[in-house]
Amino acid sequence: MAMLEDLRMHKRRRNFRRHSVPYLFVAPFVLAFGIFMVFPILYALIISFSRWQGGNLRWAGLFQYSTIFSDSLFWQGLVNSLIILVIQVPVMLILAVMFAAMLNSSRLKFKSLFQLGFFLPILIDTTAYSLTFSFILAQHGLVNQLLGLVGISPIPWLTSMFWSKVAVMIAMTWHWTGYNVVILLGGLQSIPPELYEAAKVDGAGPIRQWFSMTIPMLRPLLVLEFILSTIGTLQLFTEPYILTAGGPDNSSLTPVLYLYQVGFQQFHFGYASALAYLLAIIIAILSFFQLRFTREGSIL
Amino acid sequence: MKSSRFHLSDVWLHAIVFIGFVASIYPVYLMFVSGTQNNQQIFGMTPDLLPGHSFLVNYKDLMSNAGFxxxxxxxxxxxxxxxxxxxxxxxxxxxxxxxxxxxxxxxxxxxxxxxxxxxxxxxxxxxxxxxxxxxxxxxxxxxxxxxxxxxxxxxxxxxxxxxxxxxxxxxxxxxxxxxxxxxxxxxxxxxxxxxxxxxxxxxxxxxxxxxxxxxxxxxxxxxxxxxxxxxxxxxxxxxxxxxxxxxxxxxxxxxxxxxxxxxxxxxxxxxxxxxxxx
The missing domain is CATH 1.10.3720.10 (MetI-like)
Structure with a gap:
């Protein structure tokens, strides 16, 4: 009898241990998640409804949010990002698909060397490459020197309201194309070669194969890259901060750069938090629509 | 089996990939090379692609004036x-x-x-x-x-x-x-x-x-x-x-x-x- 009791006890203890295991496994993450994510997210909401004065919060209701609507700087920043988004992301993704396909081609020699070259920009940290581009694109920098060789007069990349956005786009494209190439290469390599054999047997030429097999197979990855790039562009900070400081005349100001100026140069914590929340909502809406459209197949 | 046939499209393929390759690595090369040059060289009338002689000057400047x-x-x-x-x-x-x-x-x-x-x-x-x-x-x-x-x-x-x-x-x-x-x-x-x-x-x-x-x-x-x-x-x-x-x-x-x-x-x-x- 005693033995049976012992066994039962043992089993119960084991069961308890078995049941507590998943909680113990998630506990460290949940603890950090609660302290450094959930709490700040809620705290930010409170700050955004307040005025921050000398370390004290004063309830201000929707004051901060209502201020945003007449704040042309924020909207200008948003428009700047949207312009960059609409031009840079498609150009980059088209380049990435193109180069990924070429780098995957069986006819390409020195393949691994070329792939390494495309990989290199990923390893250069954003500040370092932005600094490098700040003199590549300077008035007497490399790009203008090269343009001079073919008789084009220097372009004021960093000092004109039009070209400053282009400068940011060039730097971003340089850094991120390789990253997307690598992801797409992974996708291309996971397409079974038998599929191409079969397509060839069925009489599909390379162009037909490309559009009715390769692109559809890459679609999920392209959608992912498209959404990640959109989110990344709306959160753009380092490139404009280093290259142009948002100038000239706020022509390359971005929402996050503006948020940084408001929060940490003017120390308007309440307003900066409201800006952050509005940006979060805008990003959520855009991602939602992108998912919607891409699922219905009207974009990709 | 390697085919020895010569395709014109192969030339294009390699040319385009090579352009992308150079565009990817050149700024990095430039970053390293410019570290050995002075402003006159970096912004010279013709692009200076070789290492300069200002490495020590730049290094001294970095060590004493950078603020970190x-x-x-x-x-x-x-x-x-x-x-x-x-x-x-x-x-x-x-x-x-x-x-x-x-x-x-x-x-x-x-x-x-x-x-x-x-x-x-x-x-x-x-x-x-x-x-x-x-x-x-x-x-x-x-x-x-x-x-x-x-x-x-x-x-x-x-x-x-x-x-x-x-x-x-x-x-x-x-x-x-x-x-x-x-x-x-x-x-x-x-x-x-x-x-x-x-x-x-x-x-x-x-x-x-x-x-x-x-x-x-x-x-x-x-x-x-x-x-x-x-x-x-x-x-x-x-x-x-x-x-x-x-x-x-x-x-x-x-x-x-x-x-x-x-x-x-x-x-x-x-x-x-x-x-x-x-």
Whole structure:
């Protein structure tokens, strides 16, 4: 009898241990998640409804949010990002698909060397490459020197309201194309070669194969890259901060750069938090629509 | 069988890839070379592609006038990125394993909360985190950067996804052999999940290494600067900056990542590919 009791006890203890295991496994993450994510997210909401004065919060209701609507700087920043988004992301993704396909081609020699070259920009940290581009694109920098060789007069990349956005786009494209190439290469390599054999047997030429097999197979990855790039562009900070400081005349100001100026140069914590929340909502809406459209197949 | 036929389209293929290749590596080459040149050379009438003679001058300038010690910044960056990565990967892996292989009371709800949180961009927590970190006196410390970086929601997703296909038979076999759950995790699950682990580690490390905004906000003491923060201060000059010195600093700051890449080349490429191709 005693033995049976012992066994039962043992089993119960084991069961308890078995049941507590998943909680113990998630506990460290949940603890950090609660302290450094959930709490700040809620705290930010409170700050955004307040005025921050000398370390004290004063309830201000929707004051901060209502201020945003007449704040042309924020909207200008948003428009700047949207312009960059609409031009840079498609150009980059088209380049990435193109180069990924070429780098995957069986006819390409020195393949691994070329792939390494495309990989290199990923390893250069954003500040370092932005600094490098700040003199590549300077008035007497490399790009203008090269343009001079073919008789084009220097372009004021960093000092004109039009070209400053282009400068940011060039730097971003340089850094991120390789990253997307690598992801797409992974996708291309996971397409079974038998599929191409079969397509060839069925009489599909390379162009037909490309559009009715390769692109559809890459679609999920392209959608992912498209959404990640959109989110990344709306959160753009380092490139404009280093290259142009948002100038000239706020022509390359971005929402996050503006948020940084408001929060940490003017120390308007309440307003900066409201800006952050509005940006979060805008990003959520855009991602939602992108998912919607891409699922219905009207974009990709 | 290699075909020896000559295709015109092959020439085009190699020409276009070569242009992309040069465009990718040239700015990096320029960064290193400019570190040895002075402003006259960098902005000369014809592009100067060879190393110059100003390395020592630039180096002296960097050591005495930059306002920070570049080697200290490299050290800070290495420590912060390494510790953040280890902690973030460890927490995400444990949690991802629990979400993939156990059913427990709050698992669904918890996972949904985490799903919602991934939608919220990190800028939202910028100000509250700054207030928190300042209040507990951690500003200018390694922990100011490391602690918030331990939360990798992407990591939980990635690891959960890779554990979903982990064979249950292996776990059962381990249980029969008397391993505890943590033992199973440590001795069976982790060794067999190296690709996903290295994928997450590399993506986390790259992200931490290149992060500017948050360190810029909480690190105000030049001895605590990470490389991006240190480099960003070099643009705050009134006169024309010494670009050679700037590029030398950027080059020194880039070298650790290049070394790491050379050591782990395979893992890097398959890591980035694998992080998204799941």
């Amino acid at each position: 010690n570049i080697y200290q910044s490299v050290g800070n960056s290495v420590i912060i990125s390494a510790v953040s990565t280890i902690l973030a990967v460890f927490l995400a892996t444990l949690a991802g394993f629990a979400f993939a292989k156990y059913r427990f009371a709050v698992s669904k709800g918890l996972f949904q909360v985490i799903l919602v949180a991934i939608m919220i961009p990190p800028q939202v927590t910028l100000i509250p985190l700054f207030v928190m970190i300042s209040k507990i006196g951690l500003a200018n410390s390694y922990w100011a950067i490391i602690l918030p970086a331990t939360v990798s929601i992407f990591g939980v997703f990635l690891m959960r996804q890779s554990f979903l296909s982990f064979p249950d038979e292996l776990l059962d076999a381990g249980r029969i052999d008397g391993l505890t759950d943590f033992g199973l995790f440590l001795r069976i699950v982790l060794p067999l999940s190296k690709p996903a682990l290295s994928s997450l580690a590399i993506l986390t490390f790259l992200g931490s290494w290149t992060n500017l905004l948050w360190p810029l906000v909480v690190l105000n003491d030049s001895s605590s600067y990470t490389i991006p923060v240190a480099l960003s201060t070099l643009t705050n000059t009134v006169t024309q900056p010494n670009y050679g010195m700037m590029m030398l600093a950027a080059s020194i700051g880039t070298i650790p990542m290049l070394i790491l890449f050379l050591l782990l080349r395979r893992n890097f490429i398959s890591g980035i590919m694998g992080g998204y191709n799941r």
